[in-house]
Amino acid sequence: MIDITMPIRVLLVDDQAMIGEAVRRMLLADPSIEFRYCASSAQAIARAIEFKPTVILQDLVMPEIDGLTMLANYRADAATREIPVIVLSTKEEPKTKAEAFTLGASDYLVKLPDPVELIARVVMHSRGYVAQLQRNQAYAALKRSEEHLAEELAEAARYLRSLLPAKIEKGTTADWEFIPCAELGGDTLGYEWLDEDHFSMYLLDVCGHGLKAALLSISAMNVMRNRTLPNTDFRSPASVLSGMNEAFQMDRHNFMYFTMWYSVYNRKTRQLSYANAGHPPAILLGGPSADAATMQVLTEHGLIVGAMPGVTYNEVSLDLPPFARLYFFSDGLFEVTRPDDTMMTFEEFAEKVGNLPRNKPALADILSAVRAERARDDFEDDLSIVEVTF
Secondary structure, rough: OOOOOOOOOEEEEEEOOHHHHHHHHHHHOOOEEEEEOOOOOHHHHHHHHHHHHOOEEEEEEOOOOHHHHHHHHHOOOOOOOOOOOOEEEEOOOHHHHHHHHHOOOOOOEEOOOOOHHHHHHHHHHHHHHHHHHHHHHHHHHHHHHHHHHHHHHHHHHHHHHOOOOOOOOOOEEEEEEEOOOOOOOOEEEEEEEOOOOEEEEEEEEOOOOOHHHHHHHHHHHHHHOOOOOOOOOOOOOHHHHHHHHHHHOOOOOOOOOOOEEEEEEEEOOOOEEEEEEEOEEEEEEOOOOOOOEEEEEEEOOOOOOOOOOOOOOOEEEEEEEEEEEEEEEHHHHHHOOOOOOEEEHHHHHHHHHHOOOOOOOOOOHHHHHHHHOOOOOOOOOOOOEEEOOO
C-alpha cells in the first residue's frame, strides 16, 4: 500500500539547464522533495517510469517534442496517465492555457514562479496523486476480494446443488427446479424411498440470504439425508417436523429459522400424508385421469421451524385418485414483482397452475408463466419447486 507520507518526487522536463538548476534551488526549501531533471522530452516518459515522480513539471516550448504533445503522450501512457503535470511556460495566453488543460495539464505556471507558490502547488498535486493511488489500490484490493468471495459463494452454491436428489423418471416420478437469486440462499429439497412402500418428500426455505442461510440449509439437508433426528419416525410428517423444530431452535442457530413442507406417500394404500411448518401450501392435481383432474390446495399450516420448543404439528392424510400430481415449492416461485410494482399472489399463481395441461409434466410451463410476470431478469428470492407424479 502506498504511504501518503512518501517523499514528493518532482521531475522537471526542460531543455534549458539553467531553468533546471533554478527549479532545483527553489525546491531545496523543502528537504522532503526529491528532484530530477530531464533535458530531453524524448526521454521524459522513460525517466518518469524509472523515477516514479509524484509531479511532472513540463516546459511548453521544447526542441524535440513540444510540451503540448508531451501532455498528450503522458495521458496516453498507462505508466504516466495519472501523474499530475504542471506546465511551466513563458506564455500566458488564455488560448494556450486552455489547450494545455484540454490535453491533460493539472496546473499552469508562468516561469519562473515564486518558490513558495511552486512548492505549495507541487505539494498539493503530489498529495492528491498519492491519495488517488491509494484509492486505486484499495479499489483493486476490494475488487479482488469481491471476486474471491463471488467464487467462494459460487462454489458453495455448486456444492449445495450437488446435494440435491437425482430426478426419477420411472414409476413414481419426481423432478425439481432450483434457481438461486443473485445471492447465495437457503432453499433446499429432497426425496427418497424410505423403504419399498414409503416415499418421503420435503422442501425447506431458510430465512434471509447469504452464507449463513446456506450453511443452515446444508445442515438441515444433511440431517434429513442421514435421518439423524432422535426419536423420529420419518414415515410420519408430524414427527419429522417436531424433530426438526427441536434440533434447529433459533437461539442455537444464530436466530435463523426456516419453513418446511414434508410429506410421505404410501405406495400400497396410495395415501399421502403431509405436515407444514410455515411453508406455502402445496398444490395437488388429481382425478380419475389426467384430463379429468381438478386442483386442490393443501392448506394445512404450522409454526415455523425453530421459533419455540415443544411445538406439535398437525398431520393430514388423503387418498390419492388414479391420477395425482403434487407440486410443493418455496415462496420465491410466486412472490415476484411485476413491471407495475405489484406482486403476484399465491392465489394468482395457483390459478396459473390449475390452468396448465395435465397430460404432461409442467415444470417448464410453470417457470415460463412465472418469468412472464417478472419485472427483473433475476429473481428476488431463491426459487425451488418439486413435481411428483404418483
